[in-house]
Amino acid sequence: MQYRLRRHDGEYRWISDSGVPRYDAQKNFAGYIGSCMDVTELINKEQALRESEERMSLAADAAGLIMWTWDIRRDEVSLSDKDRAFFGFSPREKLNGDRVRSVVHLEDRQFVRHLVENSLRTREELEAEYRVVLPDGKVRWVTRRGRVEFDGNGEPICERGVLMDITERKQAEEKFRLATEASPSGIILVNDRGHIVLVNSQIEKLFGYQREELVGEPVEILMPERFASQHPDHRAEFVAAPTARAMGAGRELFARRKDGSEFPVEIGLNPIQAPDGILVLAAVVDISARKLAEAEALRRREELGHLSRVAVMGEMATSIAHELNQPLAGIISNASAGQRFIDRGNVDLGELRDLLADIVADGRRAGDVIRGVQSMVKKGAPARQRVNLNDLVMNVVHMVKPNAVHHSCEMETLLDPNLPPIEADPIQLQQVLINLVINAFDAMCNTPLSRRKVVIATEQNGDGGICMSVRDYGTGIPDQARERLFDHFFTTKAKGLGMGLGIVRSIVKSHAGTVAAENVDGGGARFHITLPASAAAL
Amino acid sequence: MRIPPKSLVFAIDDDASVRKGLARLLRSAGYKSEIFESASDFLARPPHGGPSCVIVDVQMPGINGMDLQETLIQHRREEQLVFITGHGDIPMCAQAMKAGAVDFLRKPFRDDELLQSVQNALIRSADQRRRSAEKNEARRLVDLLTSREFEVMQLVITGMLNKQIAGELGTAEKTVKVHRGRVMQKLRVTSVAELVGLVQRACVAPVRKQ
Numbered sequence: 168m169q170y171r172l173r174r175h176d177g178e179y180r181w182i183s184d185s186g187v188p189r190y191d192a193q194k195n196f197a198g199y200i201g202s203c204m205d206v207t208e209l210i211n212k213e214q215a216l217r218e219s220e221e222r223m224s225l226a227a228d229a230a231g232l233i234m235w236t237w238d239i240r241r242d243e244v245s246l247s248d249k250d251r252a253f254f255g256f257s258p259r260e261k262l263n264g265d266r267v268r269s270v271v272h273l274e275d276r277q278f279v280r281h282l283v284e285n286s287l288r289t290r291e292e293l294e295a296e297y298r299v300v301l302p303d304g305k306v307r308w309v310t311r312r313g314r315v316e317f318d319g320n321g322e323p324i325c326e327r328g329v330l331m332d333i334t335e336r337k338q339a340e341e342k343f344r345l346a347t348e349a350s351p352s353g354i355i356l357v358n359d360r361g362h363i364v365l366v367n368s369q370i371e372k373l374f375g376y377q378r379e380e381l382v383g384e385p386v387e388i389l390m391p392e393r394f395a396s397q398h399p400d401h402r403a404e405f406v407a408a409p410t411a412r413a414m415g416a417g418r419e420l421f422a423r424r425k426d427g428s429e430f431p432v433e434i435g436l437n438p439i440q441a442p443d444g445i446l447v448l449a450a451v452v453d454i455s456a457r458k459l460a461e462a463e464a465l466r467r468r469e470e471l472g473h474l475s476r477v478a479v480m481g482e483m484a485t486s487i488a489h490e491l492n493q494p495l496a497g498i499i500s501n502a503s504a505g506q507r508f509i510d511r512g513n514v515d516l517g518e519l520r521d522l523l524a525d526i527v528a529d530g531r532r533a534g535d536v537i538r539g540v541q542s543m544v545k546k547g548a549p550a551r552q553r554v555n556l557n558d559l560v561m562n563v564v565h566m567v568k569p570n571a572v573h574h575s576c577e578m579e580t581l582l583d584p585n586l587p588p589i590e591a592d593p594i595q596l597q598q599v600l601i602n603l604v605i606n607a608f609d610a611m612c613n614t615p616l617s618r619r620k621v622v623i624a625t626e627q628n629g630d631g632g633i634c635m636s637v638r639d640y641g642t643g644i645p646d647q648a649r650e651r652l653f654d655h656f657f658t659t660k661a662k663g664l665g666m667g668l669g670i671v672r673s674i675v676k677s678h679a680g681t682v683a684a685e686n687v688d689g690g691g692a693r694f695h696i697t698l699p700a701s702a703a704a705l
Numbered sequence: 706m707r708i709p710p711k712s713l714v715f716a717i718d719d720d721a722s723v724r725k726g727l728a729r730l731l732r733s734a735g736y737k738s739e740i741f742e743s744a745s746d747f748l749a750r751p752p753h754g755g756p757s758c759v760i761v762d763v764q765m766p767g768i769n770g771m772d773l774q775e776t777l778i779q780h781r782r783e784e785q786l787v788f789i790t791g792h793g794d795i796p797m798c799a800q801a802m803k804a805g806a807v808d809f810l811r812k813p814f815r816d817d818e819l820l821q822s823v824q825n826a827l828i829r830s831a832d833q834r835r836r837s838a839e840k841n842e843a844r845r846l847v848d849l850l851t852s853r854e855f856e857v858m859q860l861v862i863t864g865m866l867n868k869q870i871a872g873e874l875g876t877a878e879k880t881v882k883v884h885r886g887r888v889m890q891k892l893r894v895t896s897v898a899e900l901v902g903l904v905q906r907a908c909v910a911p912v913r914k915q
Contacts, residue, residue, distance in 0.1 A: 501730070
C-alpha cells in the first residue's frame with residue numbers, strides 16, 4: 168500500500184509499505200514483517216511521465232501527428248480513438264499489423280512491407296512517405312517515422328512511431344514538379360553544397376543526361392572546365408548574399424553537354440530558403456538560336472551598312488571623280504611640262520626636282536582618295552580605334568567639298584579644340600557625317616543661294632561625352648516625317664532609298680550614342696549626335 | 706606653232722596642284738602665264754592689252770567658270786575662254802560653247818589637247834583684237850567726215866554716179882565731185898572698192914533707202 172507520511176520538517180513523502188503476516192508453528196498470527204520505502208521520487212516521475220505523455224499526445228494532436236505503438240510480440244497496434252476514427256477503425260476493434268497495413272495504398276503496400284522488414288533487420292530508424300486510403304476513399308500522403316525497440320536478446324519488442332499527413336506538401340511538391348516540367352527553360356535546383364537536387368526534362372534534353380545521372384552530383388559537371396574551377400567561389404558569394412539575379416551578368420556563359428560539347432546559355436538564379444539551408448533554383452536557357460540570330464542580324468546590318476555606303480559612294484561619284492581628276496590633271500600637266508623642258512634642252516634641274524615632287528604629292532593624293540573610297544565600300548567588321556572627331560569632320564568636309572560647290576553651298580565648321588579623342592570606328596562615323604551632310608545639301612534645293620550653308624559643330628557636353636551637330640538652312644523636317652525619320656526605307660526624297668538616317672542611327676547606337684533631330688529657329692534642321700567619350704564596345 | 710605676239714595666258718583654278726601643273730605646262734610650251742586661285746582675283750587685275758586666253762575651272766567656290774564667262778561677255782572683254790572641269794558636265798559644256806568658249810576640256814586633259822586649245826584661243830583673240838582695232842580705226846576716220854560728206858559717202862558706196870547723187874541730194878554735180886574727193890582723201894582710200902571695205906569694217910549701214 169502507498170500512503171503519505173508527514174515528515175518532521177512538514178514535508179509529505181510517499182511511502183510504499185508492504186508487509187507479510189508471520190505465523191508461528193501453531194499457525195498463530197505472530198505479526199507482520201515488512202518494509203517501508205520512500206517512493207516519492209518514483210511517484211513524481213510517474214506523474215511527470217503521465218503528464219508528459221498527455222502533453223505529447225496533445226501536441227501530436229495539434230500538429231496533426233498520429234502516434235502509434237506496435238507491440239510486435241503480440242502483434243497489437245495501439246492507436247488513439249481519434250486516430251482510429253481517422254483511418255476508419257472502430258474504437259474497440261483489435262488492431263494487428265495486417266489490419267493496419269490494409270489502409271496503405273495498394274501500390275505502396277509492398278514497398279511499406281519491405282521497409283518494415285528492412286528496419287527490423289538493420290535496426291535502423293524507419294522513414295518513408297507513402298499513400299493511405301481513407302474510409303471515404305480519399306488518398307492521403309503520409310510520412311512515417313518509427314523506431315523498433317529490441318530486448319536484451321536482440322528480439323524486436325515493439326515499434327513506436329508517428330505518422331504525419333503530408334498531402335498538402337506533396338501536392339505543392341507535385342505542383343512545383345509540374346510547373347518545373349512545364350517550364351520552357353531548363354530548371355536545376357541546387358543545394359547549398361552545390362549538389363543537384365532536382366532537374367526538369369528540359370535539362371535532360373539540353374544536356375543529354377538522364378536525371379538520375381545528375382541528381383546528387385555537383386552542379387559543376389554541367390560546365391566547361393574553364394568555368395567549373397571558379398564556380399564554387401561564385402556559389403559561395405551567391406549563398407552569402409542570395410538575391411534573384413542573372414548569373415554572370417555581362418559575361419558570356421557556356422554550358423557543357425554530356426558529350427563534352429558546349430552551348431551558350433543564359434542563367435537566372437533564384438534563392439529558395441529551405442529548412443535545411445538555401446536552395447538555388449537556376450533557370451537555364453539555351454541561347455544558341457538567339458546568338459545565331461544576333462550574328463545574322465549583325466551580318467545583315469553590316470550588309471545594309473555596306474549597301475548604303477555604296478549608295479553614298481554613288482551619290483558621291485561626281486565628287487570622287489573630281490577628287491581623282493584634280494591630282495591627275497596636276498600629274499599630267501607637270502609630267503608633260505617636264506618632257507617639254509627636256510625636249511627643248513634647257514632643263515633647270517631645280518625646277519625639274521620641284522616638278523617631280525609635285526607629281527609625287529599628287530600621286531599620293533590620288534592614292535588617298537582611292538583608299539578612302541575603298542574603305543567606304545569595303546565589307547567587314549567595324550574596327551574601333553582612337554578617333555579625333557575634329558580631324559574626321561575636316562576629312563569629311565574635304566571629301567564633300569566638290570558636292571558643296573555643286574550645290575553652291577557654303578560649309579562652316581565650329582570645332583571645339585579641346586575635344587577628347589573617342590573610341591570609334593572612323594569609317595562608320597565618317598559615313599554618319601557624310602549621310603547627314605548630303606541630306607543637308609538635298610534639303611536646301613529651294614533655299615536662296617546666299618543662304619545655303621551647312622554648319623558642322625563639335626563640342627563637349629559636360630558629362631564627358633561628345634556632341635556633334637550638322638545644321639542646314641533647308642526646308643526643315645516635316646511634322647509627318649518626324650516619327651519615322653530614322654526608320655530604314657523611309658524617305659521624303661523622290662529618289663531616296665531611305666537608308667541614310669537608318670544607317671546613321673544604327674551606327675550611332677552601336678557606339679552607345681544617341682541621335683536626334685530638330686527644326687531650328689531661323690529655318691532648317693539640326694541633327695545632334697551624342698557619343699560617350701569612350702564609346703563602350705559593341 | 707607661232708605664238709601671237711604679246712600673248713598672255715591666264716589660268717584660274719581653286720586647286721593648287723592643277724594651277725601649278727598648268728603654269729609649268731604653259732611655260733614649257735613657251736607661253737607667258739599668270740595663275741589665279743579665284744575668278745574674282747582675276748577680275749581684279751586690269752585687262753591685258755594683247756591676245757589673251759583664260760583657262761578656267763567650271764566648278765569653283767564663289768564666282769564659277771560659267772559666271773566668269775557671263776561677266777566677260779557683259780563687259781565686252783576680248784579674252785578667249787578654255788574651260789576645264791573635273792566633272793564633265795554635258796549641259797554646261799553646251800552652254801559654254803554656245804556662249805563662245807574655245808573649248809571645254811575634262812580633267813585630266815592631254816597636254817597637246819590643252820595647248821592646242823590655248824593656241825586656238827590666242828589666235829582667235831589676236832584676230833579679234835585685229836578686227837576690233839581695224840574697226841576702231843575705220844570708225845575714227847568716218848567720224849572725221851562732215852554730215853554732208855557722210856551723206857555723199859553713203860550714196861557713193863551704193864555705186865551711184867556723181868550726177869545721180871547730185872540729183873538725189875538736189876545739188877550741183879560739181880559740188881558732189883568736191884565732197885567725194887574730200888571723202889576719199891579723209892578716209893585714205895583710192896577706190897570705191899576700198900571705200901566699201903572700210904565702211905564695212907566701221908559697221909556703217911551702206912544705204913538709207915528712200
